[in-house]
Amino acid sequence: MTGMPLEGIRIFDLTRILAGPTCTQYLGDFGADVIKVERPDQGDDTRKWGPPYVKGHDGEDTTESAYYLCANRNKRSVTINLASEEGQQLARRMIKECDILVENFKVGGLKAYGLSYDDLKAENPSLIYCSITGFGQTGPYAPRAGYDFLAQGLGGIMSITGTPGVEPVKVGVGIADVMCGMYASTAILAALRHRDRTGEGQHIDCCLLDTQVAWLINEGVNYLVSGEVPKPRGNEHPNIVPYKVFECADGHVILAVGNDGQYQKWCTFAGAEELASDPRFETNSKRVRNREELYALMPAYMTQKTVAEWVDGLASRGVPCSPVNNIAQVFDDPQVKARGMRIDVPHDAAGEGTVPLIANPVKMSGTPVQYRHAPPTLGQHTDEVLRDLLGIDAEEVEALANSGATTVKG
Structure with a gap:
């Protein structure tokens, strides 16, 4: 060689x-x-x-x-x-x-x-x-x-x-x-x-x-800067909201909204106009502070669509969304194969x-x-x-x- x-x-x-x-x-x-x-x-x-x-x-x-x-x-x-x-x-x-x-x-x-x-x-x-x-x-x-x-x-x-x-x-x-x-x-x-x-x-x-x-990356530096000891959050992110696994009509999807523009696009696609205009959620900083309130309201919208509808619909709008694959599904995924x-x-x-x-x-x-x-x-x-x-x-x-x-x- x-x-x-x-x-x-x-x-x-x-x-x-x-x-x-x-x-x-x-x-x-x-x-x-x-x-x-x-x-x-x-x-x-x-x-x-x-x-x-x-x-x-x-x-x-x-x-x-x-x-x-x-x-x-x-x-x-x-x-x-x-x-x-x-x-x-x-x-x-x-x-x-x-x-x-x-x-x-x-x-x-x-x-x-x-x-x-x-x-x-x-x-x-x-x-x-x-x-x-x-x-x-x-x-x-x-x-x-x-x-x-x-x-x-x-x-x-x-x-x-x-x-x-x-x-x-x-x-x-x-x-x-x-x-x-x-x-x-x-x-x-x-x-x-x-x-x-x-x-x-x-x-x-x-x-x-x-x-x-x-x-430990961001969670380690979060502690060094704030003095607050990070705790487990399941699938949530300490600094970004919404960012977690949601149940939908036929399974589960990951929603990873990284900025305010993506949040607005999610609201539009989900038909959640009231969440788009709610002052508690208009910026990521506010969504992080009010995560429990937002996460209590989102399931009513997430369960209205299937995994495929969420993944395909949000991908076309530039909003990160993914299924939760098992290992067999990973190696059968068309992107992984490609x-x-x-x-x-x-x-x-x-x-x-x-x-x-x-x-x-x-x-x-x-x-x-x-x-x-x-x-x-x-x-x-x-x-x-x-x-x-x-x-x-x-x-x-x-x-x-x-x-x-x-x-x-x-």
């Missing part, structure tokens, strides 16, 4: 679960050669996080989980036993040939293997070394194990998610993990730019908690078949994303990578396998 933005960049990927693999998958989508390093016989923990699993040619479950598939395409899998001296030596040889190392071990975890940033930086001064943890490399929580759920709780998002009066609710996917992976990938790209100019590598410290605090957000890639575990994946959402006119590798099976590319990266022959590959440093797939 040619012409990809990160072509020629090689990543030594010591990550597992979701945050780290999301980061490295994203970079792999843009052309980086991502070498996913896994424990022999075990691999990434998420390989076992199922069902569902990929179905083999016989229709039976394989050992490749859907969870693992979601964050590991465009990578090559190598098994290395980092607990052995031979495995550590092999890892250091490989790292010398790489531009970037990404890891999500506990703080200090790689020090035991001689693979911390401090261990490597003198010999590899241009190496970009990114550590992804639950709580960062410093501070009182640094030694703790961190998971997305904990970050969502500690970082405040659960306190403003869900319906008022019920227990705190997390976001339906591991969003702190995903966003940490995205922040880490951006930081790596910035560090690459710095290295290109100066030749200097550096250590990047990303964590789930910092990421979660950062994407944007190519489902891809199918050949996969060894599926025999002659393919596995379905969610596409990278970025569309680039000159260097489009290419799907070069399906999420690899455990150790699928060990022999290939050792030959490509280190130029070693079959005899040395076999010797490494016999030493316990790695396992080689025949």
